[in-house]
Amino acid sequence: MKEKAERPDIFAEGLTRIYRLGMGEVIGIRGIDLEIPKGELVVLKGDSGSGKSTLLALLAGLDQPTGGRLSVAGHDLSSASQAQLTAFRRQVVGMVFQSFNLLPTLTVIENVCLPALLAGKPHARTRSEAEELLSWLGMASRHAHRPSQLSGGEMQRTAIARALINSPEIILADEPTGNLDSNNGEIVMQLLAELNRRFRRTVIVATHSTLADPFATVLLRLKDGAVTETSWIK
Numbered sequence: 457m458k459e460k461a462e463r464p465d466i467f468a469e470g471l472t473r474i475y476r477l478g479m480g481e482v483i484g485i486r487g488i489d490l491e492i493p494k495g496e497l498v499v500l501k502g503d504s505g506s507g508k509s510t511l512l513a514l515l516a517g518l519d520q521p522t523g524g525r526l527s528v529a530g531h532d533l534s535s536a537s538q539a540q541l542t543a544f545r546r547q548v549v550g551m552v553f554q555s556f557n558l559l560p561t562l563t564v565i566e567n568v569c570l571p572a573l574l575a576g577k578p579h580a581r582t583r584s585e586a587e588e589l590l591s592w593l594g595m596a597s598r599h600a601h602r603p604s605q606l607s608g609g610e611m612q613r614t615a616i617a618r619a620l621i622n623s624p625e626i627i628l629a630d631e632p633t634g635n636l637d638s639n640n641g642e643i644v645m646q647l648l649a650e651l652n653r654r655f656r657r658t659v660i661v662a663t664h665s666t667l668a669d670p671f672a673t674v675l676l677r678l679k680d681g682a683v684t685e686t687s688w689i690k
């Protein structure tokens with residue numbers, strides 16, 4: 457077990473999300489306890505329906521628990537108001553999805569700048585930070601392209617730049633390599649690992665793929681909404 461000198465970046469106690477459907481209910485996750493220190497790269501595994509996306513949505517402040525406590529980067533999400541959750545999503549977490557979720561009518565650089573402009577950051581500074589991020593991601597020559605003019609790997613690198621534009625403390629990725637060939641999937645995982653190691657960001661990747669495994673510092677396995685394995689790797 458690792459020394460946990462710092463306050464955990466992610467703290468969950470009895471974390472539960474039950475979906476109510478008509479008269480019935482479906483358990484998304486049930487009674488999860490978690491303590492993840494800052495700077496880990498967590499790979500979240502589990503069969504389809506085991507609760508990975510549900511847990512990520514809670515960590516991202518996209519959804520709220522129906523039971524238990526959750527604190528992410530010092531923000532108590534169990535009792536947050538909608539306005540607090542919106543601010544949390546803009547400032548504290550960056551999200552990367554399997555389907556990229558880029559806006560098709562905007563160019564690459566406009567997609568990257570959008571979350572910063574929505575958060576009220578000045579235009580010129582946002583633009584130069586977006587250019588810097590896109591250069592780091594090998595996308596310097598693609599600023600003016602629209603998503604339909606990009607390869608899958610380029611779309612995901614644009615989505616990573618967009619996730620980073622507000623300097624989030626935590627990066628959450630739901631099947632980030634799911635729509636990519638193994639070469640591009642490897643590149644995306646290497647970028648997420650570099651963010652983790654060089655910039656000490658906490659990164660959580662939910663995936664069925666084994667591409668993420670070599671980069672994991674923590675492996676969490678879910679089954680039927682509960683954690684069945686927590687392995688600290690380095």
Ligand SMILES: Nc1ncnc2c1ncn2[C@@H]1O[C@H](COP(=O)(O)OP(=O)(O)OP(=O)(O)O)[C@@H](O)[C@H]1O
Pocket residue numbers: 475477482483484485502503504505506507508509510511
């Ligand atoms: N909005 C919802 N309404 C009702 N039930 C839901 C909802 N979202 C998820 N569930 C249920 O919660 C459980 C966990 O789903 P979740 O999407 O978190 O699994 P997952 O591990 O991400 O699966 P996959 O690997 O297929 O993406 C499943 O039984 C699912 O049917």
